[in-house]
Amino acid sequence: xxxxxxxxxxxxxxxxxxxxxxxxxxxxxxxxxxxxxxxxxxxxxxxxxxxxxxxxxxxxxxxxxxxxxxxxxxxxxxxxxxxxxxxxxxxxxxxxxxxxxxxxxxxxxxxxxxxxxxxxxxxxxxxxxxxxxxxxxxxxxxxxxxxxxxxxxxxxxxxxxxxxxxxxxx
Numbered sequence: 604x605x606x607x608x609x610x611x612x613x614x615x616x617x618x619x620x621x622x623x624x625x626x627x628x629x630x631x632x633x634x635x636x637x638x639x640x641x642x643x644x645x646x647x648x649x650x651x652x653x654x655x656x657x658x659x660x661x662x663x664x665x666x667x668x669x670x671x672x673x674x675x676x677x678x679x680x681x682x683x684x685x686x687x688x689x690x691x692x693x694x695x696x697x698x699x700x701x702x703x704x705x706x707x708x709x710x711x712x713x714x715x716x717x718x719x720x721x722x723x724x725x726x727x728x729x730x731x732x733x734x735x736x737x738x739x740x741x742x743x744x745x746x747x748x749x750x751x752x753x754x755x756x757x758x759x760x761x762x763x764x765x766x767x768x769x770x771x772x773x
Contacts, residue, residue: 609700610636610646629741632702652700659704660697664688666711673718702742709739710749717753721760 609632619637623630635655636646643651667687672680687693696703713735720728732753739746 609633609702610640628702629743631705631738631742632700635705636700653698656700656704657697659708660693663693663697663704663708663711666708666715670711670715670718673715673722703745705742706739706746706749709735709742710746713739713749714752717756721756 623633626633636652639652639655640646642648646652664684664687668680668684671683675683692703693707696707713732716728716732716735720726720732736746736750736753739749
């Protein structure tokens, strides 16, 4: 029943833009399923309908691996990715037509791009980070919680810079 709520049906739902604005969830899941409508013969092909959500789940695993690798190294990244890939929630979210797989993917991309910004100090990565967070939130407001690690990184950088300024003063 939950998957059916992720589809746009013009006969029942009316104007597409108004439909998107009336939803309690972000519009992106309806945009993804709307793009699939013609390809899947009005959502009759279950494989093609679920494919983008499964691909988002698979890409999430790779991005998660990269994030952990940057912070803790290869071995920890591999082990934690095995735990991540066998997590029942990720498996379930990656096989249904709902927003969660994309929220996870774009939330993790936001974290990863912020890590790249910290490493390279290039502003294009911080822009990509915040765009990724925005896309995640446009799937569902749960995406805001992926900002917590970035806030912690930001706080660490701020405190480190403050300590350096104080030490250079004395």
